[in-house]
Amino acid sequence: MHDDRMHVVIIGGGFGGIAAAKALADAPVRITLIDRRNHHLFQPLLYQVATAGLAPADIAHPIRSILADQQNAAVVLGEVTDIEPEARSVQLVGGSDVEYDRLVVATGTRHSYFGNDEWEQHAPGLKTVEDAIEIRRRVLLAFERAERTDDEDERREQLTFVVVGGGPTGVETAGAIAEIAFRTLSKEFRSIDPSSAKVILLEAASHILGSYPEKLSVKAARQLDDLGVDVRTGVRVTDIDGSQVQTSDGVIATRTVVWGAGNEASPLASSVGAETDRAGRAIVGADLAVGEHSDIFVIGDVAHAESNGEVVPGVAQGAMQGGKHVARAIIADLDGAERPVFNYRNKGELATIGRSSAVGVIGRFKLSGWIAWMAWWAVHIIFLIDFRKRFIVFFSWAWSYLTFQRGSRLITGSWSPRSDGVDH
């Protein structure tokens, strides 16, 4: 069966890839969206899974289901190993090739350990559902091990939690761990007092939430302090092993470390024939295409794009706007028209800190405290993908807010009662 339509291949079913596919729903193209996961993940709420507030399925939705009604789109569960710009094809694990007329690379980032990959086993990052489940397991097991041990030193180490990186993910995770220790678990143990736990947030720069106005990052630090988080700025991590974190400011004995410090672009960015920046992102032109290969677009966290002289930030709205822009560029190609120039519009940013507290900038307004928290919450609920999840997340939250409970305190996978730092 011959199909004359232009074939658009999209790699990645995150915010950017889904936006591109949906924006092409009425275009005379056929679309193949390839992802190695079967689900789109609402990453801004992933820290809630890592801290037992939401179940993985509450923030993940099958990509097939999102595109079920879009007849011009097919979804392939597969992992792309290579892109061959000259042959206009992408290669999948298992050997098969997919040829394209236009390619959209939207593969995102992984966390980066700045060359210290051996830290990963002791300090997992937070990008996938599996990452979140692993962090949840470690945090909950630390309390269980503290309850079981008779060794005072081990107990103190088990009850010390270190979060590395003062960006939104680090801030949100530290705030949520503090809530677990100081509120959720307060009555449930008999040998330990969970509220004797220490939650430490380390940031190498002089302020947390570096992309925010200084006034707001100071407020955020104060709100974290109120929650019981020990915020340490200007502190660099120099080594991590199973029982301690070494920093420029001394050693912290701990068994549980969460990594939220660095990101690096997916390695596919380097196969598209573009130059890359220091974070490994592909540098793209004003139309979001790669200079040498105008049939390849790169969007979202994996792209280094500029708009109005500034680098577009690696956030969900940047990816979604990029996806929509690429659809417009492809439609321009079909019409023989000139591609439009990408123009990023920052609609604001918000970071939550904990119960009733958040900071944010929306247009000219700087928000903090309860108002910012309500705004954060409304924005995130609205953007969750389907009605059912929106409702369940809303309800889970209202329930947690009223009862201080967390709905997903599951430890799954294997564990050992011993705590030698390697087997977490």
Add this chain to the structure above:
Amino acid sequence: MHDDRMHVVIIGGGFGGIAAAKALADAPVRITLIDRRNHHLFQPLLYQVATAGLAPADIAHPIRSILADQQNAAVVLGEVTDIEPEARSVQLVGGSDVEYDRLVVATGTRHSYFGNDEWEQHAPGLKTVEDAIEIRRRVLLAFERAERTDDEDERREQLTFVVVGGGPTGVETAGAIAEIAFRTLSKEFRSIDPSSAKVILLEAASHILGSYPEKLSVKAARQLDDLGVDVRTGVRVTDIDGSQVQTSDGVIATRTVVWGAGNEASPLASSVGAETDRAGRAIVGADLAVGEHSDIFVIGDVAHAESNGEVVPGVAQGAMQGGKHVARAIIADLDGAERPVFNYRNKGELATIGRSSAVGVIGRFKLSGWIAWMAWWAVHIIFLIDFRKRFIVFFSWAWSYLTFQRGSRLITGSWSPRSDGVDH
């Protein structure tokens, strides 16, 4: 600190163990409940997790949280390796001992392969959250692999699902897989038609749901048939490998097999010094204690108890009634009174088959169809442990019922695009 109270140790936080602990809330005893999981699992709904209808956290609740307000109870996350009746102590992995005055063994069953343990990798059973996630992964991946392959034979094998065992778990699982194939996924694939899938339920006996009146099991088989399930009774499984199931009635080529056929008692049943029956269950007396060691009680699926001349069935109500009875026996011991005799009251049984269909017996009434389904549903919602889960499960169900969608279609863990039967 010396504590004069009688020490009751409960092994297992299932229906039996939790019921025993709660029934002792006001007794002058101290309780230690040991489980190797941090959560109580509402097992009757586990098939919903395996078939993507509910998230694991919807049916699991931390044991600590259930007993948080019960001051005389402590919870230990630990795995018991041995019981020493003479020393009145239980041994935990990692080496520590816990001494008891009264011991309650409520450790349940695992599925059994009748001596063919090598079948397990190809045909996982359904007892734990991990089991359910694994089955969900295999079922969803089979459709993905069918979509990707060009080989007609493989496609047919990927779209053939075999459920072994026509008890409630097998019936419920087969019905739910049929719903996924024939309703939920119907519009989402482009190369395959999910409704061409085959779902086969194998039962060695002459009827499915053997514990039900024959009239109801015939009705259940007819309802399964209406859902598109191919029910084959009187068929024994003789071998299972990664690409086929051999039966007394021929070979079925399939990549996905779910095991719901046999149970065997947890091995701890044999450490209590009681005789065991063919299924490995400890034979207990009229007070549910072990003859030789009246300070050890065994309850739930791991016990072989009789009441009014009949063996108590291994169902949730049997375990819960056993737990409450043991509490009464322990209180009698404290009062120097005689222990009461266990008297099991069968409140009825219900099995669901699929959308709007179920069968059941409640008192003198035999129910089937929509009425039975509503009854099943009401009973299960009422017994779910906390209000929040009850609400979320209710809502998830109402949503699935109206939209034919399933809320937890996540494939997690590693997978490979190849399908060699070993790496599922």
